């Protein structure tokens with residue numbers, strides 16, 4: 407294959423874009439992996455059992471296109487009716503479905519900045535325009551974020567945000583959505599590590615939608631399952647956009663078992679919150695500015711030392727953290743909260759590098 411010759415028959419939007427680059431997933435063993443906010447603990451044993459049961463029955467048949475077993479289980483746990491829930495192949499697919507449903511070519515999508523980089527990629531794929539509204543230095547959102555604008559069709563808000571781990575309080579989200587002329591997708595991929603959430607706003611305002619993921623708090627990044635909560639008339643339209651069989655039989659069974667084991671979620675969350683405190687305090691002792699996080703990672707900048715060489719040296723030592731550089735904002739290290747032992751090793755190595 408000749409990689410150097412660009413093809414001429416691809417859509418110009420695609421040719422012009424760089425494409426989303428996910429965090430490194432080293433295929434060799436032996437890394438302490440604190441770069442993509444995975445859970446350091448395994449999922450509930452009930453998940454493995456449920457998947458084995460499906461395998462035992464066989465995979466000859468198509469899965470339930472609406473994943474109704476999951477919707478029923480989630481309905482009981484979340485206290486929302488099943489027809490308010492849309493399931494997808496990871497919450498990334500929810501973001502894709504919502505973008506395709508609401509934003510046409512040339513129309514406008516609004517994003518906070520710095521935030522999840524995939525949002526801009528989705529706009530580019532759609533041939534849409536996007537407007538980045540900068541967070542204020544204290545990670546609060548300016549009024550501008552809720553202002554109407556011509557052709558504005560969709561607003562994304564990661565809450566808690568990545569890379570900061572900070573949250574926009576639900577009352578503020580409510581007020582922003584009331585002013586906006588278009589839907590607001592609240593991306594709650596990290597909400598299980600936070601002290602509050604926006605789920606209750608969905609019933610109040612048809613334009614508010616909440617997306618959730620099984621990749622972080624439920625320790626199932628490899629399974630690929632996420633869902634959206636929105637009013638049923640919204641779900642009705644979104645169903646038309648999704649692939650018919652967007653969730654496979656294994657992920658539906660696994661995610662259903664996972665959401666029904668809330669005790670497991672609470673146990674692993676407690677351990678992660680304890681390790682988050684340790685990481686935050688440790689980074690501050692090392693002289694980093696470390697933002698108070700409501701997620702399973704922390705955002706760290708340093709007032710005097712460049713952080714990129716620290717990332718590189720940690721990587722040589724087989725400790726992987728995420729180096730992020732946001733043009734117009736600055737760079738920093740986003741470090742996932744691992745086990746307490748992993749946090750200790752990371753802090754110890756940073757201490758050596760800074761000495």
Ligand SMILES: *Cc1c(COP(=O)(O)O)cnc(C)c1O
Nearest residue numbers: 496497498522564595619621632
């Ligand atoms: C990890 C992440 C997601 C994607 O979750 P998947 O369910 O794995 O697709 C969505 N939004 C944000 C902000 C994330 O960090």
